[in-house]
Amino acid sequence: MIHMRNKLPPFSFRVALAVLTIISFGLMGLSPSYVPDQSWFAGGFRGVAGRGTYGFGVPEARSVESETEPRGSVHGSLLDESDVPVRGIEVELIPADKTKDLQWAGTHHEWADKHGEYTFGNVEEGEYFLAVHKDDAPDEAHPFATAYYPGTADDGKAEHIFVAGSARTELHPLRLRRVETVTIDVHVIWDDGTPVERSNLLFHNLNYPDQAVIGDAAPGIVAGRGQFTIPKGFEYYARAVVNCDSGAQIESRESRPVQQFKIGYGSFPQELTFVIPGSPCKLWTPPSR
Numbered sequence: 001m002i003h004m005r006n007k008l009p010p011f012s013f014r015v016a017l018a019v020l021t022i023i024s025f026g027l028m029g030l031s032p033s034y035v036p037d038q039s040w041f042a043g044g045f046r047g048v049a050g051r052g053t054y055g056f057g058v059p060e061a062r063s064v065e066s067e068t069e070p071r072g073s074v075h076g077s078l079l080d081e082s083d084v085p086v087r088g089i090e091v092e093l094i095p096a097d098k099t100k101d102l103q104w105a106g107t108h109h110e111w112a113d114k115h116g117e118y119t120f121g122n123v124e125e126g127e128y129f130l131a132v133h134k135d136d137a138p139d140e141a142h143p144f145a146t147a148y149y150p151g152t153a154d155d156g157k158a159e160h161i162f163v164a165g166s167a168r169t170e171l172h173p174l175r176l177r178r179v180e181t182v183t184i185d186v187h188v189i190w191d192d193g194t195p196v197e198r199s200n201l202l203f204h205n206l207n208y209p210d211q212a213v214i215g216d217a218a219p220g221i222v223a224g225r226g227q228f229t230i231p232k233g234f235e236y237y238a239r240a241v242v243n244c245d246s247g248a249q250i251e252s253r254e255s256r257p258v259q260q261f262k263i264g265y266g267s268f269p270q271e272l273t274f275v276i277p278g279s280p281c282k283l284w285t286p287p288s289r
Contacts, residue, residue, distance in 0.1 A: 072163040074120040076171030078112045078132065080144070080178055085116025089142045089176075092134055093120045096127040096160050116173075125165060129158040132176060137205035139215040140229040144176040151175055179231040182263055185271035186226045188240045188255070190280045195224025196242055198283050199276070202254075203230065203238045228272075235262045240274035244281035253277060 074093060078086040093108040110118045130149035138144050148158035150172060163169055188199040200218035205211070219228065221240065230236065237260040244251040255274035262268070 070166035245284040
């Protein structure tokens with residue numbers, strides 16, 4: 001960090017100024033006890049302008065670095081029900097005293113490392129709660145139910161975490177509940193029944209309206225056939241999309257109708273067919289780099 005400091009005048013100039021000042025005071029008949037503080041001769045100015053012994057003080061050299069409040073940190077780990085570390089999943093540290101946009105803006109985000117550990121640094125002093133999959137639905141890569149520290153699915157029962165000063169807060173391991181998944185066969189076809197050469201799937205979990213699509217990804221389907229793995233116990237709606245090359249622009253076509261279904265623990269659809277409206281088109285291909 002760069003510090004900027006006031007420059008001092010040459011030493012010879014300071015000495016001459018001091019001598020002239022003392023002589024002037026002597027001519028005015030002032031008592032020696034009123035001689036101004038001369039400690040600034042050595043290199044540091046004492047006092048600020050208007051606050052010297054006779055009101056001619058020079059500003060003290062100060063750093064322009066602003067003082068900041070001390071920041072703390074929070075450290076913990078994620079385990080599954082078999083005490084195996086859970087890696088690569090996002091953890092959120094959420095302000096407990098804020099709501100809506102203020103809470104969203106004040107939330108800290110970190111990812112669990114290969115040991116399932118996470119660390120939030122530079123955390124403002126305050127009260128927080130910690131969550132996994134608060135707004136993101138469980139998916140194939142991370143099939144875990146929403147959990148709040150120390151281990152509840154209810155945010156009203158979450159334990160508040162206090163961050164004070166520059167202290168490091170150590171949390172007990174948070175155990176995540178693994179959700180059972182199912183794999184569904186997927187078919188994507190044109191109106192005339194021919195398979196779509198290239199398409200993408202858009203699956204939404206209705207329990208997580210703040211997430212655009214499950215896993216924040218649109219998996220590709222090639223030659224009209226593929227599979228998609230999703231957790232049981234949720235209601236979904238899904239569609240397929242293709243991008244047609246219309247020359248000057250890209251035309252996106254989505255399957256109709258949007259399919260809404262529930263993946264229960266008993267019965268569920270074994271396969272889904274998505275129909276893209278219109279006749280087959282020339283598919284848009286991203287430019288090569």
